[in-house]
Amino acid sequence: MPAKRKTTMKGRSTKKKRSGSAQAKVKKAMREKMAAKKKLAAAIKKLNKAKKAAAKTKKTSAKKAKSAVKRKTKRKASSARKAKSATRRQSAKRRVSAKKGRKTARKASAKKTSMARRRTRSRARKSSAAVAPPAM
Structure with missing residues (x-):
């Protein structure tokens, strides 16, 4: 809440009234101040935008590098997997042939x-036949 304004006994403000020219001066000063403020705000906004853009490009390049690394690792991993499966296949073949x-x-x-x-059986048969007399 704003501070209560000092008043006279009869409730009138103790603040001195300004003459017209003085008021105009104040108004002009306020206008100039606001204009300066706006300008400053615009400049800050622009700067922030530029900063953001720079950060974005940096980020994208970093992202690109990261994705490139990822791709490389993926490629390596897949080739390693392929090699592994090939050796596995070979060993399986070897196992099968051994079996x-x-x-x-x-x-x-x-x-x-x-x-x-x-x-041996036929030999035994032959020998037994030779020993036994031929049956009539």
């Missing part, structure tokens, strides 16, 4: 065993 090799080896050994068994 196949084991399987064939197993089969071959089984075949050998079965053949040997067959041979």
Whole structure:
């Protein structure tokens, strides 16, 4: 709240009234002051705008650099991933071929065993037939 103005006993303000010319002078001074204030405000606004623009360009360049780095890292990561998957594929292939090799080896050994068994069996049959007299 504004401070209460001093008044006389009868309630009139104690402030001296200015003559017309003095009032005009005051008004002129006020006008000039306001004009100066406005000018200053405009200048400040302009300056701030320029500052903002400069900051923006700086920011964008920084952003661009950041995104470039990101792109690079992404590229590297993807190539690394590809290499990893390729090695994984190769090792998988190796594993599969090894498995196949084991399987064939197993089969071959089984075949050998079965053949040997067959041979011994037939040999035994032949020898027993030779010993026993031919049946009439």
